[in-house]
Amino acid sequence: MLLETSRLLLRPFVPSDFESLFAVIGDPVTMQFYPSAFDKQSTLDWIERNARRYEEDGSGLCAVVLKSSGEMIGDCGPVWQEVEGTRELEIGYHIRRDYWNCGYATEGARAAMAYAFEKFPVARLISLIRPENLPSRRVAEKNDLCIDREIDWKGIRHFVYAISRDEFAHRTSHRSQQP
Ligand SMILES: CC(C)(COP(=O)(O)OP(=O)(O)OC[C@H]1O[C@@H](n2cnc3c(N)ncnc32)[C@H](O)[C@@H]1OP(=O)(O)O)[C@@H](O)C(=O)NCCC(=O)NCCS
Numbered sequence: 001m002l003l004e005t006s007r008l009l010l011r012p013f014v015p016s017d018f019e020s021l022f023a024v025i026g027d028p029v030t031m032q033f034y035p036s037a038f039d040k041q042s043t044l045d046w047i048e049r050n051a052r053r054y055e056e057d058g059s060g061l062c063a064v065v066l067k068s069s070g071e072m073i074g075d076c077g078p079v080w081q082e083v084e085g086t087r088e089l090e091i092g093y094h095i096r097r098d099y100w101n102c103g104y105a106t107e108g109a110r111a112a113m114a115y116a117f118e119k120f121p122v123a124r125l126i127s128l129i130r131p132e133n134l135p136s137r138r139v140a141e142k143n144d145l146c147i148d149r150e151i152d153w154k155g156i157r158h159f160v161y162a163i164s165r166d167e168f169a170h171r172t173s174h175r176s177q178q179p
Pocket of ligand 1: 033104
């Protein structure tokens with residue numbers, strides 16, 4: 001996977017991304033909607049788990065790199081999830097806190113969505129988001145995902161945000177026609 005947007009590159013994680021990734025998912029504020037922040041060992045495991053996903057699933061969370069500086073500032077990408085007995089493709093994202101609200105998650109997620117619809121014959125993509133995670137909900141909504149239902153996901157209430165293939169194609173073509 002190698003995706004390019006106007007400001008970002010999304011590329012597979014490599015072991016040397018460890019320090020940069022730890023600055024993202026090791027931050028307790030960034031991970032406030034998760035059971036806990038990642039420690040160093042679980043960050044290493046995270047990189048290995050995603051390397052396995054690229055091999056086995058053909059997708060996974062990618063490193064988000066700023067084209068302007070080469071700095072790795074987060075992760076974003078499609079990940080297969082088992083949701084109430086159905087295998088669904090989720091678009092996930094985490095951005096380092098000092099880069100929040102610059103539009104990076106929205107931009108990266110949109111590229112990941114285009115890649116996922118092109119590569120996999122899925123009818124829709126989802127994002128699993130806790131109701132209180134307003135920034136993440138806003139990213140989903142800016143990318144035209146809507147709430148499909150509310151579920152218990154790993155013991156915590158989540159909205160299943162979703163967008164169909166047809167809706168994504170319609171919105172993308174509408175955007176490209178705008179001046
Ligand atoms: C969710 C996250 C990835 C968003 O990254 P980002 O690069 O800041 O996202 P964007 O800049 O593309 O968009 C953020 C939007 O949320 C809005 N926002 C931020 N804080 C908000 C709040 N408290 N309430 C409502 N909206 C908020 C921003 O204003 C922006 O919307 P706008 O463009 O209409 O102004 C980032 O906050 C993050 O890493 N959070 C922790 C990890 C996480 O929760 N990941 C998602 C798991 S489901």
